Amino acid sequence: MTDLPIIRHWINGAEDDSAARTQPVYDPATGEVIAAVALGGPDAVARAVSVAQAAQKDWGVASLARRTQVMFAFRQLLVEHAEEIAEVISAQHGKTVPDALGEIARGRETVEFACGIAQASRGEFSANASTGVDVHSSRYPLGVVAGITPFNFPAMVPLWMHPIAIATGNAFILKPSERDPGASNLVARLYQEAGLPDGIFQVVHGGKDAVDALLTHPDIAAVSFVGSTPIARYIQRTAIEHGKRVQALGGANNHAVVMPDADIAFAAGQIAAGSFGSAGERCMAVPVAVAVGAAAEPLVAALRAEAEKITVGPGNRVGTDMGPVITPQARERVIEFITEAVDGGAEAVVDGRGLVVPGHEKGFFVGPSVLRKVRPTMRAYCDEVFGPMCVVMEVDTLEEALDLVNSSPYGNGAAIFTSTGEAARTFAENVQAGMVGVNVPIPVPVGYYSFGGWKDSLFGDHHAHGPEGVRFYTRNKVITTRWPHVEQHQDASMHFPGSN
Numbered sequence: 001m002t003d004l005p006i007i008r009h010w011i012n013g014a015e016d017d018s019a020a021r022t023q024p025v026y027d028p029a030t031g032e033v034i035a036a037v038a039l040g041g042p043d044a045v046a047r048a049v050s051v052a053q054a055a056q057k058d059w060g061v062a063s064l065a066r067r068t069q070v071m072f073a074f075r076q077l078l079v080e081h082a083e084e085i086a087e088v089i090s091a092q093h094g095k096t097v098p099d100a101l102g103e104i105a106r107g108r109e110t111v112e113f114a115c116g117i118a119q120a121s122r123g124e125f126s127a128n129a130s131t132g133v134d135v136h137s138s139r140y141p142l143g144v145v146a147g148i149t150p151f152n153f154p155a156m157v158p159l160w161m162h163p164i165a166i167a168t169g170n171a172f173i174l175k176p177s178e179r180d181p182g183a184s185n186l187v188a189r190l191y192q193e194a195g196l197p198d199g200i201f202q203v204v205h206g207g208k209d210a211v212d213a214l215l216t217h218p219d220i221a222a223v224s225f226v227g228s229t230p231i232a233r234y235i236q237r238t239a240i241e242h243g244k245r246v247q248a249l250g251g252a253n254n255h256a257v258v259m260p261d262a263d264i265a266f267a268a269g270q271i272a273a274g275s276f277g278s279a280g281e282r283c284m285a286v287p288v289a290v291a292v293g294a295a296a297e298p299l300v301a302a303l304r305a306e307a308e309k310i311t312v313g314p315g316n317r318v319g320t321d322m323g324p325v326i327t328p329q330a331r332e333r334v335i336e337f338i339t340e341a342v343d344g345g346a347e348a349v350v351d352g353r354g355l356v357v358p359g360h361e362k363g364f365f366v367g368p369s370v371l372r373k374v375r376p377t378m379r380a381y382c383d384e385v386f387g388p389m390c391v392v393m394e395v396d397t398l399e400e401a402l403d404l405v406n407s408s409p410y411g412n413g414a415a416i417f418t419s420t421g422e423a424a425r426t427f428a429e430n431v432q433a434g435m436v437g438v439n440v441p442i443p444v445p446v447g448y449y450s451f452g453g454w455k456d457s458l459f460g461d462h463h464a465h466g467p468e469g470v471r472f473y474t475r476n477k478v479i480t481t482r483w484p485h486v487e488q489h490q491d492a493s494m495h496f497p498g499s500n
Helices: 042-059 064-080 082-093 097-114 156-167 182-193 208-216 229-241 264-280 293-308 328-343 398-406 421-430 466-472
Strands: 009-011 014-016 022-027 032-038 125-130 133-141 144-148 171-175 201-203 222-226 245-249 255-258 288-292 347-350 369-372 389-395 413-417 435-438 474-482
Touching: 009 042, 009 182, 022 082, 032 082, 042 144, 042 171, 042 201, 042 208, 064 082, 064 097, 064 156, 064 182, 082 097, 082 182, 097 156, 097 466, 144 156, 144 208, 156 171, 156 182, 156 222, 156 466, 171 208, 182 201, 208 229, 222 229, 229 245, 255 264, 255 398, 264 293, 264 389, 264 413, 288 293, 288 398, 293 347, 293 369, 293 389, 328 347, 328 369, 328 389, 389 398, 398 421, 413 421, 421 435, 466 474
Parallel strands: 144 171, 144 222, 171 201, 222 245, 255 288, 255 413, 288 389, 369 389, 413 435
Antiparallel strands: 009 014, 009 201, 022 032, 125 133, 133 474, 347 369
16 A cells, blocks of 8 residues: 555645545456545544634635636636546546546536526515615525535535535535545645635545544534435434534435337437446436336337447446446445345346456446346335346336335436326326436436435435525525614614514
């Protein structure tokens, strides 16, 4: 480990070399250690918070013009350095470079929304709410806030958080995944180049020690999180116990319903992209296709063809469609799910368990897999797979499809493929999910809307980015004003005042 590059904390505008502990960072395509990452805890978090508090005092009252100038500059630097960031993501996560470029582009939408923070954060004004009395509201930053983000989108998910938090006047501390931490430090350097004052965006690497330090530090006002449902519950409970505002996005098991009148080839291509893109390691992946009536046989055949034509390999190789999963444990989890289902009577239409990529035998690869005849009690259906597997469930009617989708404890996203407006509207109105796609497999909203699910997919009141993000990272103040003329002075009333 001593000869490897070390990914260090970014505190007060510079790399922090105080970390006593590190852990390896792997290239999932080769299984080799390519770097080490610092593991911070309460001391690193305390240093970052102290710096953030001092810096935020000035940044919180900086003009909207100055904040937007930084955001515009940062946005341009993201464009110019996208390839560099994407290559780091591909090396540490395993996804293809084009896929990494896609997540950077989607994250950049939130930066573009933050460039309009002067419009997005406007308050309200009511003249003469009572005679000679005006009322207006303003939004104010919370202070120091933190983000705890997952491995699967090392650029995009943090970009859902910190641009809006910073544009609204807060200082932001990011705790990225220790599995692929490199992109966060690159982003920190870009913020500095864009003119953001040191201490407003900082990065503390680490595991549970760092997370718990962020959740319990008395000077952190709010915590944003994206990850699994059990950890989201823990984040919400612990942060609330320590007086913090919480926005915790949990797991998912998204369904795509395919009606008999759908364009089956189109639906299969879209579902395959949603199931196998980024090796299925997306909270908005599509691990379940629900075939309604006569759609079943042609859909299974089309999904088989889509899965079998996918080229699996290292993410930085031209022509690769799908890279490895993030760890050997992730690979074994997918294999276990498939094995348990097949042993229990399911049919592996496409079986990716035995896939080997020549020249990358030690990589964490598992091939695309399509299963049918899966029972709803099997883990392959009811658990979040987070791997390249698609389960085809079969029902007779749209009503049965809705019952199946709504029986899931998760409610992140859901989609329907149909050519009938009535079916689309019925589905969109009745499905219990926070994001819905009609002939769109991954209904992730654009940056000027907000991202978030229902049920066990969201803990907290606010969705991520967009207008909901502005509300989460600010608090409202209502100011009632009167400027009476001297001759109009009236005695104060002991009664509760009216609005006359």
